[in-house]
Amino acid sequence: MTPAHAYAGPSNAASWFTRATDWLDARGKGAWIATMVLGFIFFWPVGLAILAYVIWSKRMFSGESCARSARSMAPTRFRGSGNVAFDSYKADMLRRLEDEQEAFETFLQRLREAKDKAEFDQFMEDRQKRTDAETGDDKDAA
Structure with missing residues (x-):
């Protein structure tokens, strides 16, 4: 075998x-x-x-x-590094950086929402002008 x-x-x-x-x-x-x-x-x-x-x-x-x-x-x-003062500083700094990151992300979200709202408002305004112009042209023709 x-x-x-x-x-x-x-x-x-x-x-x-x-x-x-x-x-x-x-x-x-x-x-x-x-x-x-x-x-x-x-x-x-x-x-x-x-x-x-x-x-x-x-x-x-x-x-x-x-x-x-x-x-x-x-x-x-x-x-821990063994140094209590450094570990405390490190924990505090990491906490502050995480808070800053969260605040910055919130700011960016508000900024995006404001930009989206401004673009939408501009679109609606342009649409209204176009509608008014078309309605005005129809009235002049009649």
């Missing part, structure tokens, strides 16, 4: 593919991009196939790599 590993059937191909994608995922988006570029350089259909797979699997846009890096960055943001 032949050993099970001697048969290169679909399960071995699938495990190779899974190992390759896991290896690239562990190295992040840069590894996927580098692999895709090399695929385009050496044989363009391979690069195109990698691009299609990356888009189809949402590896570039899922934020999985970003989430992994955010998890690795999260402890430094919330972990």
